Amino acid sequence: MGENISRRMNLDTLGISASLLCAVHCAVLPLLLGALPLLGFELAENEMLEYGLLLSSFLIGCISLGRGYIRHHRRVMPLLLFAAGFALLLAGHFIPQAVLAEYYLICFGAAGIIAAHLINLRQSRHCRVHKH
Template sequence: MNFKINWDALGITASIACAIHCALLPLFLSSLPLFGINIIHNFWFEAGMVLLAFIIGAYSLYHGYKGHHHKILPVVLFVLGMAALCAKLFFAHHENWLLIPAVGFIVSAHFLNYRLCRGHNHAHADDCDH
């Protein structure tokens, strides 16, 4: 049985899950502190979500860049998105202004990486490793 993970789809899903967490979770789970549970604006939980997005995205984009399309634009978009996500951790009062472009950049990076990987028709450069 041959099972392959689509890392771009997983990255897009993780980015959207992060956006839903940051935007909607406070609306639905505002009663959690009454029970002693605080994941809303919890620095370590937020940092874990950013780390998860980074690990998935870095692997996906590295695979696409190195093994397929050799285009830097998806990597640049991803770095911009991750920079905005990291800034959001430390500047919580600007959370919405940083979150929206961060998710936009990261989703765009994964989508572009996905499209470039599917459309390159295996036109390999000299530095391909497969």
Template sequence: MSAVNRISRPASHFLDRLGATGSLLCAIHCALLPLLIAALPSLGLASALGERFEEIFVVFASLVGGYSVLSGYRRHRLWQALALMLPGLLVLWVGVLYAPIHHAPWPHAVVMTLGGTLVGLAHLANLRLNAGHANCASCAH
């Protein structure tokens, strides 16, 4: 029995929902961050939205997204979710690791928002593709 068949469908749906929700929340966070930068010191929240948080979130998004979308691809053999996930993760990693973007507030916000949105959409696409193949004995079509 392959690793894909070992994960139950409810667990797979949970991972996609978790990934989609987290990615879309990340996209909202990244879009609003430039507007909140001036208020953070006065609110004492600067450390809660710092670099370490973004790095941890991108690692988490990569692990959950990679596992969920790859296992979905093995099940339904359709590339649409992967076509959103891979560029989304690449954009997130560039936003976190590439210093000229990472240290410029507006470009960083745009890049991270785009990456988070692509990853969230990949999870939603994977949910839809898995739902279309829920009753297949062997999804070779």
């Protein structure tokens, strides 16, 4: 039964969605910084939201990519892309630098994570370890 649930809710799709949400949050939010206080929103200063997005992206990625590696394709490329993308995300959030550098680090990090999920999804569908 657990396998049926995980088949219906594809973790790679969830990981792609989480990474896109994080990228949109990080890309659009600086553009709206002037308007948010006028509207009563404090999203820019909400560290819990930042940590929640990072944690969910990391957990979903580890579960999805780990499962794809172990059960399906045994290819390391999605894992390496995910690790590089997540390292860029962390650098963009926690290493002090100019705002433009932060924007690029986060965008490239999210793109790396999305690419890792897409490759994992494709390689899991063309499974070499198990015969379907």
